[in-house]
Amino acid sequence: xxxxxxxxxxxxxxxxxxxxxxxxxxxxxxxxxxxxxxxxxxxxxxxxxxxxxxxxxxxxxxxxxxxxxxxxxxxxxxxxxxxxxxxxxxxxxxxxxxxxxxxxxxxxxxxxxxxxxxxxxxxxxxxxxxxxxxxxxxxxxxxxxxxxxxxxxxxxxxxxxxxxxxxxxxxxxxxxxxxxxxxxxxxxxxxxxxxxxxxxxxxxxxxxxxxxxxxxxxxxxxxxxxxxxxxxxxxxxxxxxxxxxxxxxxxxxxxxxxxxxxxxxxxxxxxxxxxxxxxxxxxxxxxxxxxxxxxxxxxxxxxxxxxxxxxxxxxxxxxxxxxxxxxxxxxxxxxxxxxxxxxxxxxxxxxxxxxxxxxxxxxxxxxxxxxxxxxxxxxxxxxxxxxxxxxxxxxxxxxxxxxx
Amino acid sequence: xxxxxxxxxxxxxxxxxxxxxxxxxxxxxxxxxxxxxxxxxxxxxxxxxxxxxxxxxxxxxxxxxxxxxxxxxxxxxxxxxxxxxxxxxxxxxxxxxxxxxxxxxxxxxxxxxxxxxxxxxx
Numbered sequence: 001x002x003x004x005x006x007x008x009x010x011x012x013x014x015x016x017x018x019x020x021x022x023x024x025x026x027x028x029x030x031x032x033x034x035x036x037x038x039x040x041x042x043x044x045x046x047x048x049x050x051x052x053x054x055x056x057x058x059x060x061x062x063x064x065x066x067x068x069x070x071x072x073x074x075x076x077x078x079x080x081x082x083x084x085x086x087x088x089x090x091x092x093x094x095x096x097x098x099x100x101x102x103x104x105x106x107x108x109x110x111x112x113x114x115x116x117x118x119x120x121x122x123x124x125x126x127x128x129x130x131x132x133x134x135x136x137x138x139x140x141x142x143x144x145x146x147x148x149x150x151x152x153x154x155x156x157x158x159x160x161x162x163x164x165x166x167x168x169x170x171x172x173x174x175x176x177x178x179x180x181x182x183x184x185x186x187x188x189x190x191x192x193x194x195x196x197x198x199x200x201x202x203x204x205x206x207x208x209x210x211x212x213x214x215x216x217x218x219x220x221x222x223x224x225x226x227x228x229x230x231x232x233x234x235x236x237x238x239x240x241x242x243x244x245x246x247x248x249x250x251x252x253x254x255x256x257x258x259x260x261x262x263x264x265x266x267x268x269x270x271x272x273x274x275x276x277x278x279x280x281x282x283x284x285x286x287x288x289x290x291x292x293x294x295x296x297x298x299x300x301x302x303x304x305x306x307x308x309x310x311x312x313x314x315x316x317x318x319x320x321x322x323x324x325x326x327x328x329x330x331x332x333x334x335x336x337x338x339x340x341x342x343x344x345x346x347x348x349x350x351x352x353x354x355x356x357x358x359x360x361x362x363x364x365x366x367x368x369x370x371x372x373x374x375x376x377x378x379x380x381x382x383x384x385x386x387x388x389x390x391x392x393x394x395x396x397x398x399x400x401x402x403x404x
Numbered sequence: 405x406x407x408x409x410x411x412x413x414x415x416x417x418x419x420x421x422x423x424x425x426x427x428x429x430x431x432x433x434x435x436x437x438x439x440x441x442x443x444x445x446x447x448x449x450x451x452x453x454x455x456x457x458x459x460x461x462x463x464x465x466x467x468x469x470x471x472x473x474x475x476x477x478x479x480x481x482x483x484x485x486x487x488x489x490x491x492x493x494x495x496x497x498x499x500x501x502x503x504x505x506x507x508x509x510x511x512x513x514x515x516x517x518x519x520x521x522x523x524x525x526x
Contacts, residue, residue, distance in 0.1 A: 072417050081460050131524055301419050301430035311525040314515035
């Protein structure tokens with residue numbers, strides 16, 4: 001019964017926690033510029049994410065190791081320093097962007113400039129983490145995040161033609177601006193397969209003390225949770241395609257993206273969009289902040305965990321507080337949240353090969369996985385994903401310059 | 405302890421726990437004594453961010469040492485544990501020490517005083 005409850009909670013919170021600043025911005029831009037044509041990119045990125053999430057959880061449940069800890073042990077510090085520095089840099093920048101997303105949501109509700117909300121939002125994040133354990137953060141914000149199903153409701157109300165939507169799942173060449181199309185396709189992958197998600201998930205699996213017997217819960221949560229979660233991102237794309245594209249509105253700010261809710265929700269549109277953006281970004285900001293503490297604690301061998309009193313893990317607490325302060329400092333200097341998001345997404349793609357390559361080795365190491373190592377099909381898929389990640393990393397910077 | 409031990413594979417970078425199972429850090433370095441006309445001898449493991457940073461690039465190691473000095477936690481660091489005090493090697497390296505009594509805990513104890521002074525920390 002407890003396993004079923006864990007499964008339901010895991011799937012529900014995955015749905016509620018799927019969209020954040022990266023997925024909203026890339027999906028909204030994709031829809032407003034290319035209609036339904038990039039739905040396949042969301043589906044492909046979701047499949048990639050689900051596979052990596054499942055592997056991260058399996059490693060944690062069987063080997064009692066998180067990704068970061070296992071990479072330090074198996075590959076040593078000379079390799080790990082690359083993904084570690086990259087991930088910390090991305091964490092800080094993405095955290096700034098997520099804080100910006102929450103601040104814009106509050107601005108949409110109050111009319112007061114988003115810069116004024118940066119510090120209060122940062123303080124709220126710190127207070128939530130100070131007083132809450134892992135389950136409260138993960139499940140509480142995930143349940144609140146179900147408000148993002150408004151994107152699915154909006155797409156449903158707009159009544160898109162099913163065959164047109166279906167065609168979007170078949171990769172095709174764009175009929176205009178091919179570089180921009182390719183850039184958005186790669187960006188959707190970068191926004192979906194964030195490194196912080198993988199280490200956060202494996203850390204959560206260790207925190208929640210998942211065992212080998214519950215691997216089916218891990219597998220189902222990974223595939224069903226991310227699968228259903230991606231429907232929300234698809235809802236953003238479909239709504240944007242049906243509302244913004246016919247009016248030739250290009251999404252170059254979150255305020256503009258809020259317009260997509262008007263046909264479906266009328267006078268509630270801005271408030272509802274603000275709730276979706278604010279809660280989605282707040283959830284991601286909490287996860288990124290915690291993950292930065294997890295990452296440093298696991299690499300350096302400290303005691304870590306959100307479920308223990310903060311005093312007992314002073315270095316872990318100090319680490320996530322420091323990362324949050326750095327993000328706030330960048331936020332206070334001044335930035336465009338949408339542009340920063342797109343930079344983070346590109347950086348994520350550049351770092352991706354260094355993050356995914358260790359999976360090929362770790363998932364075949366019986367010291368960690370015992371009899372649960374990957375089979376030939378899993379290894380084949382993983383090799384294909386690693387090659388794909390390397391190719392995307394090569395093309396993303398030229399695409400960012402030419403099509404971003 | 406394993407009859408055949410791979411120092412890099414089985415010890416270096418592995419988590420080190422004290423005799424009570426509490427995390428102390430990772431085996432950031434291994435000390436090997438080179439003796440004339442005799443076999444090299446593994447003498448100790450070291451724990452500390454400065455030796456870890458030194459492994460990445462010596463200049464980072466010097467910077468980390470300077471930072472530890474500035475924070476006033478450099479005395480006795482890095483922590484050097486003789487190999488004879490290793491109690492066992494499995495998923496982690498267990499050593500015959502109590503974490504709180506070693507210099508590895510210096511930063512944790514310093515931060516704990518600050519963190520512990522805030523409401524809701526315990």
